Amino acid sequence: MGGEQAESHGTRTLRADLARRLLRSGLDTATPLRALAEQILVSTGATLAAVYAPCERTDQLTLVEEAGAPRTLYGLPDSYPTAGDSPPARVVATGVPLWLASGEAVDSGLDPLLPAGASLAVLPLSGAPGQGCLLVVDECPDSFDDEYRQVLGMFAERMSADDALPPSGSAVDDVGHFMLTLTTGCLEADARVLELFDLAPEEFDGRVESLLALTVPEDLPSLMSALDPSHGAAGRDLEFRIRRRGGDLCWLRMCSELTLSHDGLPTRLMGTIADASRMRPGVDDISLVRRLAATLATAVTVKDVGRAVVAALRHPLGAARVALAELESERLVVTLLDPPEPEAWPDIWRSQWRTEWPDAPARAMPTLETALREGRASYWPAGAPLEEALTGIGPGGLAVLPLPSSGRMVGGCMLGWSAPHEFTADERALLTAAAALAGQALERARALDAEHELIGTLQRSLLPRRLPALPGGTAVARYLPATAGLQVGGDWYDVIPLTDGRVALVIGDVQGHNAVAATLMGQIRTAIRAYAMEGHPADVVVSHANRLLVGIGADLFATCCYVVVDMEEGTAWCARAGHIPPVLRLPDGSTEVVDAEGGPPLGVDDDAYYPITPLALVPGTVVVLTTDGLVESRSLTLDDGLEQLRDILARTDPGDVELVADALLGGVDRRDDDVAVLLLRYVGVGSLPVRAGWAVWRLPEAVSHARRFVGRTLNSWGLGDQRDVVLLIVSELVTNALVHTQGPVRLDLTYVADRLRIAVTDASPRSPVKPASIGWEATGGRGILLVEAVSTGFGSLPMGGGKQVWSEIPVPAGRANHHHANGRR
Known part of the structure; x- marks a missing residue:
């Protein structure tokens, strides 16, 4: 015997001594059958121990317990015919142990998958015929010496005790029988099968689907493999789980045979079902x-x-x-x-x-x-x-x-x-x-x-929290992040109130949908808002944003659509930078994609030109600005996407623009790109504004000339009763512009609905400063306070390189005629 064999034999001898002492100590009287099978593996070093007992109903030796390696690894089935010539059947019939070396095992009717070095021992449980057997597989070449045989004999004797082996008829005989006709789906099952599935006889409708519905879904593929005709008509042994009414899982074992037609198609499945829970832990840990x-x-x-x-x-x-x-x-x-x-x-x-x-x-x-x-x-x-x-x-x-x-x-x-x-x-x-x-x-x-x-906070901080209320219209917006990748992106929108009843609508898309794109988007949105509020026209705003992005050097480009709407006149101007043009939904239900000229995306060419396209809006028109995530994807071309958008607009009632926005996003499910939508429903302010302007020359009588112009204009508009308040405001604003600034000064009057706006524009960017306190001896500073006191609204806005100081006062509405006065000098 070599060194390794001697060491293995010594270890096995020590284990055998331990097993003998344990079994002879009398402390194992309550040891369950599974524990005894596991002790065999520990004591002998065997790889598999299985116990078979006879079933009178089926004339089979049925497996009642096992431990160790899967028995299928050695070709050992669930059951053996009692009258057959298999080693278990011979041992149960004769009561004589069978010791088969590796070569003999393959020649004894066992599956040829049994390893060449494996040996098989089969021992009767009681030493008398008909009581079942213990089957042990060992892959060591020196198996089954006298000491080994003595230990297995003691375990087989212990397993024969009344408290170890299940009573005859209680475990191995307690099986149910079924027959499934595959051509009709009709299942015939006895009362035991229904009991195992936790069904009362009156609850079963004879359909196989009723039982399959109780099976754990993960086990259905294995269970359905019993119908695979590639296995032929040979019997199949399968174990699967069902869930009982109380929610607990139960393991069942199915032994079945498949009947095939003459052309090899399955026609009938018949077999038995038994409770296999006793052969497994109370909870299926692995599953x-x-x-x-x-x-x-x-x-x-x-x-x-x-x-x-x-x-x-x-x-x-x-x-x-x-x-x-x-x-x-x-x-x-x-x-x-x-x-x-x-x-x-x-x-x-x-x-x-x-x-x-x-x-x-x-x-x-x-x-x-x-x-x-x-x-x-x-x-x-x-x-x-x-x-x-x-x-x-x-x-x-x-x-x-x-x-x-x-x-x-x-x-x-x-x-x-x-x-x-x-x-x-x-x-x-x-x-x-x-x-x-x-x-x-x-x-x-x-x-x-x-x-x-973090992503949500970043995205919310970069987009407007709420859109402003607009005179003569309603604006709504929607934003949906991409469902793939980081859910933050470069799409943005904005609504910017401007002077003289104008509003800027902006929508854009920075390349990519990641944190870098979102950060760059925040910079561009802020810059466009600043340029817009300085009073620049649409083309200048977009050009400034383009040069800013080129100067940042972010290696990313952005598209943008910028639309300025005069809410009083119903006119609009559009400038595009590589972006989708606006889509209009007209009051009669027709739709159109605006044929607006455009320039390249922002950040590509610092000398790019962005032409302006004029638009005419009638009350009831809906202006739609969107990013390409809504109308373009890997499975949708831009033309088809715009056509779908127009179809939705035509079918949707424009009375509630919120519902229109929801309808546009209703078909958006999984998105490869961000989606931003901005809508404006233009209704108009009810009456057209009347405007008049005056270029103030720097002469000693400039303020007097301005006052006479204002007086004539108010009389022509039927607002002579507002003369004193308006002349006070004009005197203070024009005087401040002439005294504290250089360059041209302009006075503009706008009368619309129930308000009159007085605006003085100069070339200085410095806003007028309202004094915090004025003493009795002060000689100036009271003018701004007087203007603010008599006005319902007062402020200063950047305008080109200078500013515009404005004031609004309420005036009576309902004058008979609007006369457009426009005095200039």
Whole structure:
């Protein structure tokens, strides 16, 4: 014997001695059959131990217990015919043990997949015929010496005891029979089959689908393989799970034969179904952990993690309550409670029902604090002395599980049972594995939640919080981030009120949908707003934004559509920079894509030219600006997308522009790009404005000339009763412009509806300063205060390189005629 063989033989001898002492000690009288099979593997080094017992109903030797390697690895079936010539059948019939070396095993009717070095031992359980057998497979070449045979004989004798082997007819005979006719789908099943599926006879409708609906979905592919004709008519042995009415899982074993027609098509399946739960742990650990891992892999929020843990553990383990909490700076914050009703939890919880635990610091509950500090699960049986906050959670048993991740504890999970509950070794291993999976998923979900919050905050801060109320129209906007990748992008929109009843509509798209694009988008949006409020025309605003982006050197380009609408006149001007043109929905229901000239995208050419296209709007017109994410994708061309947009606009009632915006986004599901939509419904201000202007010359009599011009204009408009207030405002504003600025000065009057606007424009960018206080001896500074006092509105706006100081006062509405006066000198 070589060195390795001698070492193996010595180890096996020590194990055999241990097995003899254990079996002879009398301490194993209550040891279950499965535990004895496992002890055989430990004591002898065998790879498989299986027990077969006769079934009188089917005349088969049926498998009742097994341990070790899968029996299918050696070609061992679920059952053997009692009258056959297989080694188990011979041993049960004669009561004589059978010891087969490796070469003899293959020649004894076993599957040729049995490894060449494997040996087979088959021993009768009682030493008498007809009582079942113990089958052992060993892959060591020196198997079955005298000592080995003696140990297996002792185990076979112990398995023959009344408290180890299942009573005849209770385990192996308790099977149900069925026959499925594949051409009709009709299933004939006896009462035992229905009992195994937890169905009453009156509840079964004879359809195979009724039983398949109770099968765990993950096991259906394996179960349906019994109908695969490629296996021929040979019998198939399968195990699958069903879920009973109470939610618990049950393992069933199906032995079946498939009948084929003359052309090889399956016509009938018949066989038996038996309860296989006794051959497995109470909880299917591998399947449950696999299912939990698959669910947690798709969990993207902390609440998703909580729901996955509850679904995986509560009902399969029969727990009455499950609580999951995050650990934040030594404080436990509840993530999920199941059941969620306060009545299901202890009284102390009901009085402090909130998002945090009662006595929120973890140290307030020593049981939890210890588990989290040591990182070790704690299991408390019924009646265990626990702190008041935990006593009522699990009166029948309480499991406290720390949730680890990256070497630290990120939370805790508690499972409580109402009825007395015993924590088996399999269940503890399952809970430990589940806690590790939940901890990793919880930390990942927390990071995703923080990322989504950061992204949402960034996007909200870069886009307008709300759109301004507009005289003569309503503007609404929508923004949807891309569903793929980081959900923040470069699409933006804005509505900018300007002077003289004008408003600027802006929509744009920076290349990409990531944090860099979003940051650049914020810069461009701010710049365009600043240029617009300086009073520049549309082409100048877009040109300035283009030069800014080129100067930044971000290696990204942006598209933009900028539309200025005069809400009083109903006219508009459009400038495009490589962007989709506006789409109009006219009052008669027709639609059109504006044929607007455009220039290249922003950031491409610093000398680019952006022409202006005029538009005429009639009351009831809807102006639609959008980014390409709405009308273009990998499966949709731009022309087809614009046509779909026009169809939706034509079918939608324009009376509520909010509903129009929702309709445009109604068909947007999964998006490869961001989507931004800006709509303006133009209704007009009800009456056209009347304007008059005066170029103020720098002469000693300039203020007097301006006053006479204003007086004539007010008389022609029928506003002579407002003369004193208006002349006071004009005198102060014109005087300030002439005294404190250089260059041209212009006076403009605008009368619309029920207000009169007086505006003085000069070449100085410096705004007038309102004095904080004026003493009695002061000789100036009171003019601005007087203008503000008599005006309903007063302010200063940048205008080109200078500014415009304006004032508004209310005037009577309803004059008979509008006369357009336009005096200039």
